Amino acid sequence: MNDKLLEEYNLKLVKLDLPFRLNHVNCFIAEGENGWKVIDAGLHNKQTVKRWEDELAGKEVTDILVTHYHPDHFGYVGALQEKTGAKVSMTKIDEANGMQSWQDASIRKLKDNYILAGIPNEISAEMTSNTNEFTPLVTPYPEVDHYFQEGEMVNLGSYDYEVIFTPGHSDGMVVFYNKEKNMLLSTDHILPKITPNISYWFHGDPNPLGSYLQSLDKIKKLDVDFVIPSHGEPFYGANKRIDEIKSHHEDRLIQTVEGVRSGGTVYDTCQKLFQKKLTIHEMRFAIGETLAHLEFLRYEGNCHREIRSGEYWYYS
Numbered sequence: 001m002n003d004k005l006l007e008e009y010n011l012k013l014v015k016l017d018l019p020f021r022l023n024h025v026n027c028f029i030a031e032g033e034n035g036w037k038v039i040d041a042g043l044h045n046k047q048t049v050k051r052w053e054d055e056l057a058g059k060e061v062t063d064i065l066v067t068h069y070h071p072d073h074f075g076y077v078g079a080l081q082e083k084t085g086a087k088v089s090m091t092k093i094d095e096a097n098g099m100q101s102w103q104d105a106s107i108r109k110l111k112d113n114y115i116l117a118g119i120p121n122e123i124s125a126e127m128t129s130n131t132n133e134f135t136p137l138v139t140p141y142p143e144v145d146h147y148f149q150e151g152e153m154v155n156l157g158s159y160d161y162e163v164i165f166t167p168g169h170s171d172g173m174v175v176f177y178n179k180e181k182n183m184l185l186s187t188d189h190i191l192p193k194i195t196p197n198i199s200y201w202f203h204g205d206p207n208p209l210g211s212y213l214q215s216l217d218k219i220k221k222l223d224v225d226f227v228i229p230s231h232g233e234p235f236y237g238a239n240k241r242i243d244e245i246k247s248h249h250e251d252r253l254i255q256t257v258e259g260v261r262s263g264g265t266v267y268d269t270c271q272k273l274f275q276k277k278l279t280i281h282e283m284r285f286a287i288g289e290t291l292a293h294l295e296f297l298r299y300e301g302n303c304h305r306e307i308r309s310g311e312y313w314y315y316s
Contacts, residue, residue, distance in 0.1 A: 001026065005234050009183070010157030014055050016042035018072055020281060022194070025072040026230045028185070029055065030157035035062035037156060038086070039176075039185070040230065041076040043137045048076050056084070064142070065154065066090035067187040068173035069098035071138050073230070078142040089146040089154075091165070094172030097204065102135045106203075113202040117287060118265025118311040126280045127287075148174050161185065166219065168212025169196045171204045175219070182225040189215065190241055192232040195248050199288025200295050209249065209296040216242050249293075253302075256293045260303055263315035266291050 001013050006028075014027040028039040036059045042048040061084040064077055069090070081088050090098075100106055110131060114124035153160045154176065161176035166189045176185040188196050198212045205211055224238035235241065252273070259272040270283075270290040278286055294314050297303040303316040 001233055006228070009159060009178075009181070011228075014038075014051065016048055016051060016072075018043065021279075022231060024231065026228075026232075027073075028156075029059075032062060032155060035060035037061075037063040037065060038080065039065045039156070040067055040073040040187075041080050042073070043071055043075040044079050044139065045075075045137060049079070052076070052080060060084075061086045064088045066094070066142075067175070067230070068170040069094040069101070070170060070188070071134050073187075074098050075134075075138040078138075078140040081142045082140065087145040088142040089148055090144055091172035091174060092144075092147040093204075094170055095144045095147070097171060098138070099141055101201075102131070102138055107132050109202070114287075115310060116202075116266075116307075116312050117291065118267040119287065120267070123280075123283065127284050130280045130284060156185075159183075164219070166215040167205060168198055168208055168215045171208070171211075177222060177224070182222070184219070184222070184224045184227050184238060186219075186227045186238070187230045190219065190227060190238060190245070191229050192227070192235045192241065194231070195245050197285050197289055198249075198292050199285060200292040201288055202291075207292075207295055207299050209292045210299060213246065213249065216246060252293055253297060256290070256297060257302060257316045260294070260314040260316050263313055265311050265313060266294065269294060269314065 006013060010030060012029050014029055016025050016027055018024055025042055027042060030037050038061055041064060064081060064086045066074055066077055077088060107128060110128050114127060148163045150165045152163045154163060159178045159180055161178050164175050164177050166173050166175050169188045173187060173189060175187050175189050198209050200208055220239050220242050226236055227238050228234045255273060259269045266287060270286050273290055274286040298305055303314050305312055305314050
């Protein structure tokens with residue numbers, strides 16, 4: 001990312017490596033009146049700890065703003081708070097998701113849900129284990145001092161930003177909008193090259209894709225000029241990208257309807273939609289995304305679901 005694009009906003013990029021195909025996350029720091037504010041913190045691993053030590057050397061951190069609870073944004077927040085004493089802000093709904101998603105009870109329940117999805121036992125066990133492996137990468141959990149409210153203003157660097165709720169990628173995700181420059185810190189809501197993963201994780205919002213499409217329309221009304229995302233490079237023209245993302249999901253929904261024309265499990269449908277070889281980590285997201293599309297179609301009345309032999313069976 002070109003730092004000069006951020007200079008006028010007095011934002012500094014802290015690009016952190018991730019051990020996935022999506023190999024980085026863009027976090028940011030901005031100097032305030034009394035110290036520095038951190039926006040997202042990456043995974044809690046050795047590389048992230050070292051990077052933040054270097055970036056924050058000699059700086060007093062007053063605030064950590066968490067855009068959503070996913071590990072690459074939320075993971076190191078608790079440990080960074082312990083080191084700095086910073087105030088942590090995030091939405092109440094994503095605080096709950098962050099505190100619960102990697103608890104033993106949630107991990108155990110995953111196994112039952114994967115059975116419902118028709119996933120073979122061996123793959124299900126590996127997926128459950130993969131989720132469990134994230135626990136040290138997201139702990140210790142932070143003490144959340146402030147819950148974001150829709151429409152509140154936060155100061156970051158040179159400008160004030162409006163907090164806008166954009167559920168979909170997570171139930172409680174927020175973006176930050178600067179009206180003066182018509183600029184958006186889009187977090188994972190709008191990405192320049194890939195479409196954000198929209199998954200149903202067997203809990204929370206029962207129709208996350210429906211919520212996501214509504215959130216896209218909400219941001220589209222702003223006709224944002226300049227977008228700074230949490231993955232990839234900044235870009236101009238939010239509405240063009242929004243239209244591309246919506247078109248992608250329209251195509252995906254057509255494919256999903258066709259995929260269950262003769263009926264099938266979530267796993268069956270996933271195999272049809274994702275035909276390249278996936279890692280276990282990627283399979284978790286593929287299952288979640290398939291289920292989100294199936295549930296969207298079900299709520300729209302374009303497919304149906306029943307339980308057969310202990311598994312969800314979808315048909316259109």
